[in-house]
Amino acid sequence: MRSRPRLRDAKSIYEQMRVELWDKTTEECWVVLLNRSSYLIKKQLISHGGVSATLVDPKVVFKAAIENHASGIVLVHNHPSWYPNPSNSDIEVTKKLIEGGKSLDITVLDHVILAGPTYFSFVDDSLLFRGAATTQEYYSAGYTTGFRISI
Numbered sequence: 001m002r003s004r005p006r007l008r009d010a011k012s013i014y015e016q017m018r019v020e021l022w023d024k025t026t027e028e029c030w031v032v033l034l035n036r037s038s039y040l041i042k043k044q045l046i047s048h049g050g051v052s053a054t055l056v057d058p059k060v061v062f063k064a065a066i067e068n069h070a071s072g073i074v075l076v077h078n079h080p081s082w083y084p085n086p087s088n089s090d091i092e093v094t095k096k097l098i099e100g101g102k103s104l105d106i107t108v109l110d111h112v113i114l115a116g117p118t119y120f121s122f123v124d125d126s127l128l129f130r131g132a133a134t135t136q137e138y139y140s141a142g143y144t145t146g147f148r149i150s151i
Contacts, residue, residue: 027054033070084115100119
């Protein structure tokens, strides 16, 4: 039996997802489903869009999480332009998912944007502040830390 990878930070998410998204010419959004100890349950495609956007329906994201008994999720999408910074839409959907996850006890751990050879992490770049000193501490915190948005 193959062991599941433990995804404890944005770099490990990037390494796990770059194969899926490296050479895409249109945006795709995936959700990485994790158990309470940050082990991968499943990677699931949520939406496929155009060259500069894709729609993310929170109902579809949380349906995947609930059906797979995920305790935490990481939203991952690509920017075919290889420009890693998040758009206003990226920020808004992340806020919406964080709020929705609270009532379901499903923690949104990060939103990682893959942009060719680099990536942007909402946690690493402090768009989501969670009170942990490092990203690894946050991912390992057992998904009980509350969110504060600082934009």
